Amino acid sequence: MTLQMRAPAPSAALHESPSMTSPAAPLVRFRDVRKNFGALAVLKGIDLDVAPGEVVALIGRSGSGKSTALRCVNGLEKVDGGELTVCGRALHSGTVDLRELRQDVGIVFQSYNLFPHLTAEQNVTLAPRKVKRIGKGEARDLAAEVLAQVGLADKAQSYPEQLSGGQQQRVAIARSLAMHPKLILFDEVTSALDPELTGEVLKVIERLARGGMTMMLVTHEMAFARSVAHAVVFMHQGKVWESGKGEMLAHPQTVELRQFVGNGL
């Protein structure tokens, strides 16, 4: 991946930068967010901001709580303490309409989770047709638009099983895009792919980033995190251990990040 030169660098994901001073209110705002699974404390007070247009990469060891943090953002997991505000909705209040939230927040999983009985076009348009009630013609145009965005305009009529892993993952990204979300979450979306297929998926994500899409992505691709993300957040034992711009990976401040980067690169 090449290093991107980008216009206004949004606020880094540091909790020291109060949201009042940033030009736009953050789309995602974690304040001392806690999450337990039974007796296991998985998130132990997370502070994190994601400004509109910002790309934040979450990195960290297995079990450090990256997926859990991401899943809290679209309400797949309920937070147990602290405040989590996403697209202006206070998720910690417990009164948020999750279906409305999910029209604003897309998510892409490691295992694609495409609908195997539907073509790429039908996968992409199911939610817009059923949730947003768009018409048939509009749906076809929408599918053509988002599939072109991920470079799969010619695969509209293919079923998932007829596509490579990389292509399936790009359809999954297109499926999220079709809802015109304000924010997309990516959870290790290239981890299940053969090395030669990860590039095509990362390129799509990079293009989205350049287009101004707000994104939170959990990734093991350090070079990608460094070059594409505006902010990198290193999680360790359920906490934000270290965060900053991509260069932080070259100059870790903590022993834990140094060890992690040492193993990871």
Next chain:
Amino acid sequence: MLGLTIEQIAYLFRGAGWTIVLSLLGFVGGTLLGLPVALARSSQSRLARALSGVLVQVVQGIPLPVIMFVVYFGISIGGFDVPALVAAGVAMTLYAGAYLGEIWKGCILAVPRTQWEAGECLALTSTQRFVFVILPQALRIAVPPTVGFLVQIVKNTSYSVVINFFDLTYSAKVINNSTFRPFTVFTIAALIYFAICFPMSLLASRFERRLHRG
């Protein structure tokens, strides 16, 4: 022919016709009962799961001929003079509904949980998720075992002989009583049952293979 008259053979085929009628009743009734049972068995609601579970356990724990008796005499005690067809149809409905419900529950649960989650993340309602995401995949999985179970339905209609329902088994018994050629008569009955069931078994295994290929 084979020591039987044309009339006697025609009588056997008339019995076979009623076997098919009862099988269809069992399948249609079983589907009408089995669908809600499958939904209840796989639902989030504990109560629905428990209630439908009781129905399934009770029906599966009683031999089909006994169900036939209970339904037949049970309704008669209520003061209704039920034709054996109605009683046999109700009994087959209970029997097929319980088994199909369990088969289809398994098919619904066989669709990965991540498919529900994917639908949820796209803001689909739980009904939309079920109808557009889960059900089509469950149906695909359900075809082979369902067709396979049809064979069980056809064969098990023969238990309706206990309430003197006029089916293939019953007609064979009648012809045997007047001809005393049990081997010939029941071999013909067996061949007719086989001729009905074998194509369905073939179909089931063809679907099975297609499912594993796709």
